[in-house]
Amino acid sequence: MSVRKLTSIKDVAKAAGVSVTTVSRYLNRTLDLPLPTRTRIDEAIKSLDYRPNPHARRLSRGRAETIGLVVPDISNPFFATLVAAVEEEADRRSLAVSLHATLNRPGREITYLQLIEHNHVDGLIFATNHHDDGLLAPLINRTGKVVVVDEDVPGALVPKILCDNENGGYLVGQHLAANAHRRVLFVGGSPEMLSAHRRRQGLSRALNERFGDDAELTAYAGDYTVDYGREAARRFLREDRPGSAIFASSDEIAIGLIEVFKETAVSVPEDVSVVGFDDVSPLHLFAPPITTVRQPVREIGKRALEVLLETNWQDPGSFASEELLPVEIVVRNSVAPPAKP
Numbered sequence: 001m002s003v004r005k006l007t008s009i010k011d012v013a014k015a016a017g018v019s020v021t022t023v024s025r026y027l028n029r030t031l032d033l034p035l036p037t038r039t040r041i042d043e044a045i046k047s048l049d050y051r052p053n054p055h056a057r058r059l060s061r062g063r064a065e066t067i068g069l070v071v072p073d074i075s076n077p078f079f080a081t082l083v084a085a086v087e088e089e090a091d092r093r094s095l096a097v098s099l100h101a102t103l104n105r106p107g108r109e110i111t112y113l114q115l116i117e118h119n120h121v122d123g124l125i126f127a128t129n130h131h132d133d134g135l136l137a138p139l140i141n142r143t144g145k146v147v148v149v150d151e152d153v154p155g156a157l158v159p160k161i162l163c164d165n166e167n168g169g170y171l172v173g174q175h176l177a178a179n180a181h182r183r184v185l186f187v188g189g190s191p192e193m194l195s196a197h198r199r200r201q202g203l204s205r206a207l208n209e210r211f212g213d214d215a216e217l218t219a220y221a222g223d224y225t226v227d228y229g230r231e232a233a234r235r236f237l238r239e240d241r242p243g244s245a246i247f248a249s250s251d252e253i254a255i256g257l258i259e260v261f262k263e264t265a266v267s268v269p270e271d272v273s274v275v276g277f278d279d280v281s282p283l284h285l286f287a288p289p290i291t292t293v294r295q296p297v298r299e300i301g302k303r304a305l306e307v308l309l310e311t312n313w314q315d316p317g318s319f320a321s322e323e324l325l326p327v328e329i330v331v332r333n334s335v336a337p338p339a340k341p
Helices: 009-016 020-027 035-048 054-060 077-092 106-117 136-143 165-178 194-214 226-238 251-263 297-310
Strands: 066-071 096-101 123-126 146-149 160-163 183-188 216-221 245-248 273-278 291-294 323-325 328-330
Touching: 009 020, 009 035, 020 035, 066 077, 066 106, 077 096, 077 251, 077 297, 096 106, 106 123, 106 136, 123 297, 136 146, 146 297, 160 165, 160 297, 165 194, 165 245, 165 273, 165 291, 165 328, 183 194, 183 226, 183 251, 194 216, 216 226, 226 245, 226 251, 245 251, 251 273, 297 323
Parallel strands: 066 096, 066 123, 123 146, 146 160, 160 323, 183 216, 183 245, 245 273, 273 291
Antiparallel strands: 291 328
């Protein structure tokens, strides 16, 4: 059984009596040809059943028509939802997405940021989940065409799409204060991370507005993971419960806390109230359902791609330094007034 040889651009050029470069530029719409020449090329394409290689055409234009998406961990529900939103918006625009998971390791982040320098992607949506040690920002600024999402990279002079972390913390503080909690434990990321700093700042502001100097805010700092939530819960119990309520700065932390509390017969909310942040995990299925702050994760992904494609990258002065998307508190059943001693 014989296999039909695919027609090449050289075959078209030969049949039309022009050069390969002429055919290539004509197909890429970068060359205006006389009508007779255009007709010969079109007839050669039709008679030879030539089908251009889209990948080759993209490379010839110096563009990949592929968006890079760098996230710390695709198994995390927050980042999985973010990825899905970017993929959906890219598909609507007929773009491909090149996904890269860094495992939250700076070395891998640097490797993937260099993709755009080598013209492997047309632009990058970048999410980190740790404090920058000074390596990421200069590389992002040199690379250009990067939109930072979710967590800030201080010193990166590019568009940033973040949620309103401070207002999220403030909403939690208001809700806890309304339930008479003046002693609160904040379990979040490193204080150097903008998300953790702003969530704690908003929480503190709400508690101080209600209780003044009588407000007591304690903080534990660690990773936004279930494992750290378990560790924080054990520390909370060892230290004689420094708070009648806990604000977990991510759903993952909240899940870890609740696992340990269940194992140790600590009841939520009778013994301690718990509030999460993100609302991408199935916290509504817990017993009790967990109150949390809902981030607009899908909107963050969609908006990041819009900004990446619509920004005038030749004019750095036009970049919006930071765009905050609104959050809301989803009240369920994990908060109640403090138990009497």
